Amino acid sequence: MRTFSTVEGLPVLSRASGEECGHMIDLIYLNGHVSGFMVDPKGLLTRHLFLPVENVLSFGDDGIMIKSSSELKPYVKDKQAFLLRHGKRRLQGTALLTKEGEKLGLLEDVYFHEELGRIVGYEVTEGLVADLIEGRRVVNSQANLTIAGGRAILTE
Template sequence: MRTFKHIKGMAVYEQHTAAMLGRVIDFCISSDGSVLGLLMNSKGLFKPHRLIPAGAITGSGEDCIVIVSEDELLPAPHSQGIYYFESHHSLQNKYVLSTEGEHLGMLENVYFSDHLARIEAYELTNGFFADLSEGKILLNAQEQTLSVSRDAIMIANDFEP
């Protein structure tokens, strides 16, 4: 598993031409927590950011991300129900609440599966001093029912830290 902070800044290459297409700058999820893809800046002046759909990633190692073709890239979505970790409708530092009415912490990072198509875990913080004394909270994402809004992230009752 790798964190988003690890993959941010990774170069993205096209498999058949070995051309570097850009670098990862963010990731995108839907309001139910499904990974839509990675947001990539584009090489060149005045080129818009593009979305690498999760299914288009054929390789993701320690040094770069590989996709089959540049044709698979999509315009970056900015509609209702689409959230990014750091940019548009940011998830980072958003409150995470349980459906039982408990404040679990603030979202600090996410852990991805090896192919970056699925979030495996959420890393929560309750602040610097709480992290020193109690440690950060790691929630297994596979067992969670997630709802995201512009105000908070809600996790179903059956969560286990």
């Protein structure tokens, strides 16, 4: 289990050639799980790439290993998917509520199971001052999210 912030910015490496294929820049959330990651390829004027979570061989401290660069596909925006950090449909900064309507804070990061792509927890913030004094809270939950109207509601 790890947070996305621990892999954000890490290079994506091909085990077959040893080449660096790009850097991890975002997590893609679709239908209650991590469907994959957005990768920023090397070079100017290049489009983002999609790395399905099942194509990741391992998450290391210094890089993400894949079999080869052919595992990466052009990123195509899915109208049902949410990104964690970027775009209009991002999860970061979204109010996280319980199914009873209790606001837990603003979603900041996610904890996910690497092999399964399942989100197992949410890191929430109540603002900079609260983060400095109390730290961020972690909400352990494998519940799916219903996301609409700037809110994410934990459902079962």
